[in-house]
Structures are given as structure tokens and as C-alpha cells.
Amino acid sequence: MLYINDLTKKYGSYTAVNHLTLHIPEGDLFGFVGPNGAGKTTTIRIVCGLMRANAGSVQIGNISAAVGSRKMKRLIGYVPDFFGVYDNLKVKEYMDMYGSMYGMSSRDIAKLSDDLLELVNLSDKKEVYVDTLSRGMKQRLCVARALLHNPRLLILDEPSSGLDPRARVEMKELLKNLHAMGKTIVISSHILSELSEMCTSIGIMNRGQLVTAGRIEDIMKKISGGRRIHLRVLSDMEPALRLLREQAQVRVESVRENEVIILFDGEETRLAGLLGMLLQNQVLVTDFHREEGSLESLFMQLTGGVAE
Numbered sequence: 183m184l185y186i187n188d189l190t191k192k193y194g195s196y197t198a199v200n201h202l203t204l205h206i207p208e209g210d211l212f213g214f215v216g217p218n219g220a221g222k223t224t225t226i227r228i229v230c231g232l233m234r235a236n237a238g239s240v241q242i243g244n245i246s247a248a249v250g251s252r253k254m255k256r257l258i259g260y261v262p263d264f265f266g267v268y269d270n271l272k273v274k275e276y277m278d279m280y281g282s283m284y285g286m287s288s289r290d291i292a293k294l295s296d297d298l299l300e301l302v303n304l305s306d307k308k309e310v311y312v313d314t315l316s317r318g319m320k321q322r323l324c325v326a327r328a329l330l331h332n333p334r335l336l337i338l339d340e341p342s343s344g345l346d347p348r349a350r351v352e353m354k355e356l357l358k359n360l361h362a363m364g365k366t367i368v369i370s371s372h373i374l375s376e377l378s379e380m381c382t383s384i385g386i387m388n389r390g391q392l393v394t395a396g397r398i399e400d401i402m403k404k405i406s407g408g409r410r411i412h413l414r415v416l417s418d419m420e421p422a423l424r425l426l427r428e429q430a431q432v433r434v435e436s437v438r439e440n441e442v443i444i445l446f447d448g449e450e451t452r453l454a455g456l457l458g459m460l461l462q463n464q465v466l467v468t469d470f471h472r473e474e475g476s477l478e479s480l481f482m483q484l485t486g487g488v489a490e
């Protein structure tokens with residue numbers, strides 16, 4: 183759906199985005215993650231047509247149009263990393279203003295604006311001044327505004343930064359809902375844990391370059407820690423270990439009292455099969471989980487330890 187090809191952007195002699203190539207499939211909830219200064223905002227601003235690249239191209243779907251052209255901009259809803267100041271503007275007027283900027287009729291705006299404000303849970307704020315909204319509400323209003331022209335792709339730059347925990351959860355729920363409704367969504371963040379549980383795939387960027395990208399499960403598989411499974415067994419340990427050692431995809435890493443740590447080299451379905459096999463053979467498994475934080479440690483490793 184979104185194709186970024188060999189994109190390079192320099193600020194003077196400093197290369198902020200360095201030959202970035204990235205494909206985001208239709209229907210994805212894509213997390214664009216990297217420490218501050220990685221080049222996320224620069225990339226997003228180029229995709230949204232707010233800044234020119236020095237080299238490379240951007241394509242959305244099979245539509246060929248210049249980056250920044252009107253045709254391209256219509257396909258994208260953009261939620262920037264800052265919210266402007268709107269003196270004396272009410273929520274409803276704010277939506278009207280953006281709707282007319284997109285060239286919509288006032289009837290369409292009225293109808294859509296109501297639906298969208300309901301979607302972002304701001305229906306009761308229509309007559310409230312934008313400047314008096316909480317930061318979380320402003321962010322949600324920004325999402326509603328970005329959806330007015332029914333874009334195929336929604337891009338949010340650090341939508342959770344500066345939000346309190348409750349507002350973060352609300353934002354996450356909103357994005358999950360939009361994804362379930364079929365929108366393709368790209369969210370940037372410098373905090374991996376914020377994205378890893380909500381996104382279907384992620385791309386990790388560092389110093390202007392893409393370090394890795396793909397579906398979360400696939401990335402997890404590449405990490406040794408991600409293949410490390412912890413088991414707790416209530417029944418006798420010996421038969422359990424014998425069964426485990428018989429499996430080609432299993433390497434027993436360590437055993438301590440009734441806990442085993444194994445390295446598992448296989449797909450998720452095979453892992454479920456392994457658990458089923460143990461249970462069928464009367465092994466009483468009381469805990470069976472993938473080692474946590476391995477994606478986080480990958481991020482730390484790849485980006486030089488700037489994860490929060």
C-alpha cells in the first residue's frame with residue numbers, strides 16, 4: 183500500500199534519512215519505531231508531502247502521483263507530532279474549517295463531523311473551545327480531523343507523546359478500532375513497548391536507516407530470546423524432559439527444579455502442538471510462556487540502548 187523507495191534526506195551535510203526502503207501492506211497497523219533523531223518525523227513529513235526528499239520516491243497503492251501532489255495528499259490523513267494553537271475556535275468549527283479545506287460541502291462536513299467526533303468520543307465537546315481541551319482530547323480531535331476526507335492511509339507521528347497513561351490507553355483503543363474498521367495505519371514512536379502489543383508489524387529505524395522491518399512474529403523468530411520458552415511442570419520432571427528432548431525443534435537450555443527453559447525453533451502453530459503433546463502425555467504444565475522483553479532487548483541492541 184505504501185512504498186518508500188530509496189529515500190534520502192539531508193539537512194545541509196547531515197543525512198537524516200539514508201536510503202530508506204520500506205513497504206507497508208494494506209490493512210496493516212504499522213509501528214515505525216526508533217530513538218529520537220532516528221529520522222521518523224522527517225520520513226513522515228516527506229511521505230505527507232510537507233518536505234522534499236533529496237532522492238528516492240514514495241508511492242501509495244498503484245497510484246502514481248508526485249509526492250506532495252493534491253492527489254497524493256488526498257490519500258493520506260496526517261496527525262502531526264504537535265497540535266497548533268487555535269484561538270477562539272470551537273471543536274465543531276475546527277472540524278468545519280478542515281472539512282472546507284478539503285473542499286467538502288457543508289452538508290457532508292456536518293454529517294461526517296458528527297460521526298467522527300462520536301468515534302473519537304468527543305461528541306459532548308462540540309461547543310467547547312479547542313484550546314481548553316486536554317492534550318488527549320486534542321490528539322483525538324486531530325485524528326477525527328485527519329479522517330474527514332476518508333483517506334486510505336492514516337499516519338500519526340508520536341500520537342502518545344505527552345499523554346497521561348489513561349489518555350494513552352484511550353488513544354490505543356481508538357487506533358485499534360480504526361484498524362479493525364479496515365484503515366491502514368502508521369504510527370511512529372520512540373517507545374517500542376507502546377507499539378509492540380498493538381501493531382501487526384513494525385519497522386525499526388536508527389540513524390536514518392531501517393534496521394529491521396516485518397511482522398512482529400517474524401521479527402521475534404529471528405531473535406534467540408524470542409524463541410526461548412519457559413515451562414513449569416507440576417508432575418515428574420524426567421518424563422517431561424525425555425519428551426522434550428525427543429523433539430527436533432527443541433533444545434533444552436536449562437533445568438531448575440520444576441522449571442525448564444527451552445529454545446524452540448519453529449512456527450507458532452508448532453509451539454501450540456508442543457504444548458498439546460506434553461499435555462496428552464500426562465505432563466502437568468502449569469506455565470508455558472515465551473521469554474518476555476526480547477523484542478525490547480532487540481531494540482536496545484539495535485539502537486544502542488535508548489529504549490524507555
Ligand SMILES: Nc1ncnc2c1ncn2[C@@H]1O[C@H](COP(=O)(O)OP(=O)(O)O)[C@@H](O)[C@H]1O
Nearest residue numbers: 193196198216217218219220221222223224225
Ligand atoms: N529542519 C531541520 N534542520 C536540520 N536538522 C534537522 C531538521 N529536522 C530534523 N533534523 C535532524 O534530523 C535528524 C532526524 O530528525 P527527525 O526526523 O525529527 O527524527 P525523529 O522524528 O525520529 O526523532 C535529527 O538528528 C534532527 O536533529
Ligand SMILES: [Mg+2]
Nearest residue numbers: 222223263340
Ligand atoms: Mg519525531
